[in-house]
Amino acid sequence: xxxxxxxxxxxxxxxxxxxxxxxxxxxxxxxxxxxxxxxxxxxxxxxxxx
Amino acid sequence: xxxxxxxxxxxxxxxxxxxxxxxxxxxxxxxxxxxxxxxxxxxxxxxxxxxxxxxxxxxxxxxxxxxxxxxxxxxxxxxxxxxxxxxxxxxxxxxxxxxxxxxxxxxxxxxxxxxxxxxxxxxxxxxxxxxxxxxxxxxxxxxxxxxxxxxxxxxxxxxxxxxxxxxxxxxxxxxxxxxxxxxxxxxxxxxxxxxxxxxxxxxxxxxxxxxxxxxxxxxxxxxxxxxxxxxxxxxxxxxxxxxxxxxxxxxxxxxxxxxxxxxxxxxxxxxxxxxxxxxxxxxxxxxxxxxxxxxxxxxxxxxxxxxxxxxxxxx
Numbered sequence: 001x002x003x004x005x006x007x008x009x010x011x012x013x014x015x016x017x018x019x020x021x022x023x024x025x026x027x028x029x030x031x032x033x034x035x036x037x038x039x040x041x042x043x044x045x046x047x048x049x050x
Numbered sequence: 051x052x053x054x055x056x057x058x059x060x061x062x063x064x065x066x067x068x069x070x071x072x073x074x075x076x077x078x079x080x081x082x083x084x085x086x087x088x089x090x091x092x093x094x095x096x097x098x099x100x101x102x103x104x105x106x107x108x109x110x111x112x113x114x115x116x117x118x119x120x121x122x123x124x125x126x127x128x129x130x131x132x133x134x135x136x137x138x139x140x141x142x143x144x145x146x147x148x149x150x151x152x153x154x155x156x157x158x159x160x161x162x163x164x165x166x167x168x169x170x171x172x173x174x175x176x177x178x179x180x181x182x183x184x185x186x187x188x189x190x191x192x193x194x195x196x197x198x199x200x201x202x203x204x205x206x207x208x209x210x211x212x213x214x215x216x217x218x219x220x221x222x223x224x225x226x227x228x229x230x231x232x233x234x235x236x237x238x239x240x241x242x243x244x245x246x247x248x249x250x251x252x253x254x255x256x257x258x259x260x261x262x263x264x265x266x267x268x269x270x271x272x273x274x275x276x277x278x279x280x281x282x283x284x285x286x287x288x289x290x291x292x293x294x295x296x297x298x299x300x301x302x303x304x305x306x307x308x309x310x311x312x313x314x315x316x317x318x319x320x321x322x323x324x325x326x327x328x329x330x331x332x333x334x335x336x337x338x339x340x341x342x343x344x345x346x347x348x349x350x351x352x353x354x355x356x357x358x359x360x361x362x363x364x365x
Contacts, residue, residue: 026076
């Protein structure tokens with residue numbers, strides 16, 4: 001029972017951390033277009049470098 | 051031939067649309083994260099009454115107090131931050147003396163959240179934090195799908211007059227909401243006199259059920275599926291195919307609308323009888339929203355990829 005007093009706040013901290021990471025990932029644009037990364041390799045410019 | 055999904059960003063997306071989408075995704079995802087924790091923390095509360103020995107009962111009650119406070123800490127941001135679009139929409143509706151779909155949703159959240167906070171504070175009675183967070187998370191999921199669908203067809207009707215469909219969906223949703231709120235009030239009053247301990251749960255379940263998310267999704271998802279077919283086929287749609295596609299779009303939108311209405315009408319009596327717990331009501335709501343999205347996306351499957359004429363697949 002006493003362990004809960006320690007474990008629950010720790011789990012709360014983890015949830016907050018995961019939430020913050022998720023928030024950062026969204027607002028840095030990682031979920032804007034999930035197919036874009038796969039398409040990008042087909043779009044690269046193989047022409048002579050200028 | 052680009053593969054288009056409901057979540058592909060539409061061509062010509064503006065900065066404002068991108069921001070709205072990111073905010074919706076953040077609210078939805080964080081609501082799901084909070085919901086998953088709160089559902090686990092709610093578990094001891096459901097064990098109440100099944101315990102035999104007095105000693106076990108005491109330690110269970112202690113655990114429940116702890117769990118309730120942790121749930122409150124997690125549920126407060128879900129209600130305040132994630133559900134923010136609901137508060138904003140409900141406030142806008144009330145300020146204009148209208149009843150939109152945000153009003154019953156806001157009522158449902160308040161009716162479950164405030165008594166739960168009170169029960170946690172005074173350490174007496176049931177808490178519904180799990181139902182509240184599930185409701186918010188599922189509602190936002192439906193809203194996120196709807197936002198994606200609306201953005202996919204924004205600014206480009208593609209030669210299709212969707213106004214009558216949207217109008218009939220709006221009218222149906224309006225009357226549905228009005229009737230459901232009245233019904234929730236009346237049934238709640240009845241239960242308050244017959245069995246006060248169940249009144250809150252029944253009212254909350256009815257208010258959760260009265261959220262017409264599936265109905266408000268029904269037309270936009272069908273339109274965005276139609277748009278996806280158009281984008282996939284490029285300009286290669288013949289006149290025959292285009293007409294078949296339009297007919298199929300209207301048919302699917304109607305199916306969505308009437309199917310979700312029938313589903314709500316089927317569940318409402320069960321909720322009024324007290325057979326549907328609030329969390330179950332939230333799950334049925336999610337089920338109907340997802341069914342609507344899946345049914346709309348059937349249009350892209352029916353139309354079939356490749357050179358074969360669309361008209362055969364759709365008709």
